[in-house]
Amino acid sequence: MSREIGEVILDLKNVSLAFGGVKALTDISFDVREHEIRAIIGPNGAGKSSMLNVINGVYRPQQGEIILRGKHFSKMNPYKAARAGISRTFQNIALFKGMNVIDNMMTGRNLKIRSNLIQQALWWGPARREELEHRAKVEEIIDFLEIQHIRKTPVGRLPYGLQKRVDLGRALAMEPSILLLDEPMAGMNVEEKQDMCRFVLDINDQFGTTIVLIEHDMAVVMDISDRVVVLDYGRKIGDGLPDEVRANPEVISAYLGASH
Amino acid sequence: MGFFIETLIGGLMAGMLYSLVALGFVLIYKASGVFNFAQGAMLLFAALAMARFSAWIPEWLGIDSLWLANVIAFFIAGALMYLVAWLIERLVLRPLVNQEGATLLMATLGIAYVLEGLGTSIFGTAIYKIDVGMPKEPVLILEGIFEGGLLINKEDFVAALIAAVLVALLTLFFQKTVTGRALRAVADDHQAAQSIGIPLNHIWVIVWFVAGVVALVAGVIWGSKLGVQFSLATVALRGLPVVILGGLTSIPGAIIGGLIIGVGEKLSEVYLGPMVGGGIEIWFAYQLALVFLLFRPQGLFGEKIIDRV
Amino acid sequence: MLYRENGQFKTSYAADQQIFPIAQDRWAILGILVFAFVGIPLLGDEYLFRAILIPFLILSLAALGVNILVGFCGQITLGAGAFMAVGAYAAYNFHIRIEGLPLLVSILLGGLTSALVGIVFGIPSLRVRGLYLAVATLAAQFFTDWVFLRIPWFTNNASSGSVSVSNLQIMGWEIATPFDKYMFCLVWLTISALLAKNMTRSAIGRQWMAIRDMDVAAEVIGIRPLFAKLSAFAVSSFFVGTAGALWGFIHLSVGAGRFLGRSFVPVAVHGHYRRPRLDHGQLLRRSLHRHAADRVEPVSAGDRRTVRGHDFDGRRVACRVDHLRLTDHFFPDQGAPRYRPPVVHRQGKTPALAISALSRAGEPVSLLLELLSQTHHYYFNKRRH
Secondary structure, three states, X not given: OOOOOOOEXXXXXXXXXXXXXXXXXXXXXXXXXXXXXXXXXXXXXXXXXXXXXXXXXXXXXXXXXXXXXXXXXXXXXXXXXXXXXXXXXXXXXXXXXXXXXXXXXXXXXHHHOOOXXXXXXXXXOHHHHHHHHHHHHHHHHHHHHOOHHHOOOEHHHOOHHHHHHHHHHHHHHOOOOEEEEEOOOOOOOHHHXXXXXXXXXXXXXXXXXXXXXXXXXXXHXXXXXXXXXXXXXXXXXXXXXXHHHHXXXXXXXXXXXXXX | OHHHHHHHHHHHHHHHHHHHHHHHHHHHHHHHOOOOOOHHHHHHHHHXXXXXXXXXXXXXXXXXOHHHHHHHHHHHHHHHHHHHHHHHHHHHHHHHOOOOHHHHHHHHHHXXXXXXXXXXXXXXXXXXXXXXXXXXXXXXXXXXXXXXXXXXXXXXXXXXXXXXXXXXXXXXXXXXXXXXXXXXXXXXXXXXXXXXXXXXXXXXXXXXXXXXXXXXXXXXXXXXXXXEOHHHHHHXXXXXXXXXXXXXXXXXXXXXXHHHHHHHHHHHHHHHHHHHOOOOHHHHHHHHHHHHHHHOOOOOOOOOOOOOO | OOOOOOOOOOOOHHHHOXXXXXXXXXXXXXXXXXXXXXXXXXXXXXXXXXXXXXXXXXHHHHHHHHXXXXXXXXXXXXXXXXXXXXHHHHHHHHHHHOOOOOHHHHHHHHHHHHHHHHHHHHHHHHOOOHHHHHHHHHHHHHHXXXXXXXXXXXXXXXXXXXXXXXXXXXXXXXOOOHHHHHHHHHHXXXXXXXXXXXXXXXXXXXXXXXXXXXXXXXXXXXXXXXXXXXXXXHHHHHHHHHHHHHHHHHHOOEEHHHHOOOOOOOEEEOOXXXXXXXXXXXXXXXXXXXXXXXXOOOXXXXXXXXXXXXXXXXXXXXXXXXXXXXXXXEEEOOOOOOOOOOOOOOOOOHHHHHHHHHOOOOOOOHHHHHHHHHHHHHHHHHHHO
């Protein structure tokens, strides 16, 4: 592998999250190193998506803190997270259904827009120039994801697999340093999965993006991730290299339901 | 003290009447996911039918009894509301299955126009009376406890009673009957309800008919209070803050909301009004609802909206 | 769609991002503009300008504003009438209270005031959504209605709540004839439409649409809901406010009842616009307001009086004042005021509006329907004369 795994970039300490009486996450700590692919696995309802939601501030944990590049956040919010270079895709695709592929991806460039409302209304100077610059950048990502043929299609009309790809494209348009992927391969057939794996590896390889990935397909997870966290019922039951996790008896019992 | 309680009771009873109007909104929203802007028009239409038929029937049939004429007129008006419900389902809702809420809302605006136009062209545009023998004279009660007693409007009292009974019946209907359960399923998801064999079209006719009957009852009560004329349709505007205060999906919400709005409105008008020049009832109701919404955006009893991503 | 963009290849992003990337669209729009600027002035008569085309343009401008808020930002609002009234009264007050303020500046200031009020009334949208918000916006409607009726300062102590300005001119161009007024409104609308289109195809427009389609995802991408929603309220209220100002200055006088009262729902949902009713009765009412304004004494709530004035054809008519507001009940004035059922009652209004409401949301047919329903009235009114 050409890339080099660096220092810890994102560190979660003792995170607990509850909705009313329901404990979604209990005292979870793990870290993510720069440039690595970190997988979170676990059975349904283990709290994986909640974990991502905590990282980018959609949910506010009752306890614990998030340390991002040495900066402590007891409370993250989505906007801060986006500014700090965290972007994500969604389990149940959260694209803007009324907009076409280009516009969806252009929204990902939002934080980089400098022109103001008046300039935009007049389509004048900086506003016009920026539109063209960002369009060019978005087109690069469109090329990378091989979705040139659908660039002007409203995303609501696209098949599921392509929507997932556009979702990824929108996240990439933010040029994130950390990319959170929530089940990017769910519901895909073998070829689509292979494509998606290739994209994930390429993103990690070419752009050096750190990736936190939730996935159910064990084969995929074990193949592409550097380290794996295992959650079950909101608790961490395993953490380590794929092979270590595979051998962990607790993990085996959680997945197979076997008793010790 | 006596005056305060009098205002309070007046507010509670007015609130019951608002609840009755609000109930029409809630019923349709709960059972078909449509925010029915035509509720006011339905109320007007029903009241017009009732007023006119109760005047025509004695002429046509030569009945002398006002009571009998009213009963017959009520049933004819009810039948008309069934026809309206059937037509709405046939012409509006059926082509719009599974459309967005905003589209359906716009459709009901259209229905409102058609009903208003139809109602006034069939039944005329003059001011008509509905006389169902509601007691008009106010009474004084509890003279022993409060100085001068409490002045209670009997008409309001009877109206509030009718509203309460209707609400109880509807709650039973929704919670305890098979049809009620089917209605709730439809509100949740048109397609899913259809796929498990709930006859969507039939259900819609039922629910719009029930809403029509509620509109009829409300129309009779309000009509006998205010007279039946075009502006009766705006009574629905009094119901709107009630609906959002109580929550769009909750029948108890419509009741409690109605009472809160009724009381708030009357108290504000009496105690706050003179300071700012009066006439604040209607916007105060909306502001009051808005304040509640800021704390509970889904209304007091509405289903909580949870964002899942 | 009758045509497609097959064969029209673009070689630059600039060419691809123009307002109408398809040639046929460009020609069609150009054709419509030429017709509006050249064709209609050749064809139209005074009645057509005054009673139909000018309100049509002004209400289109209001619809543009509502479209931004409801159609693009997804915040359903029923309060547009309030912002029209705010814009109209604000522009009027700036105009009469600041000596020598140019008309153009007054209208713009009216729009800006409306934008500020829009932001205030938009604040609930940060908590409250969908239909709840729609009803909550009615609060704005009823509140402004009350304010303009109760606080005489806003109406410069005109007892009927009705105000008007005479002698309008812009840079030496005196806007006096209906034709001048039509041209002024047309230019204003064209520029506004261009600005609105530019915004919707820029970053701000994408922010609005993102909030509309999926607000959680929008936030995750780095769009601040606060800014996106309130800017939509501001921009929308600006357009609606300028429409109100135009209505007051150019079309006729300003009166709260004009925007509020019974016709309280000028709604455009996804581009569908339901304008306040403009029927014969309303025309009468307007003229009545102008002629009778100074003869109406303030009446207390619940009081009923009769007001007399002239309709457009110079006939004497009378109208009841009910709860501080002129009712729709008109009758020929023959001396003794007596009650008659309303003479005109929105005949023929229903079908076009029903179609407009029923047709699927999101299609840009509203303006056409608007025109149709206006034309319908034109002929209806002609026939009556």
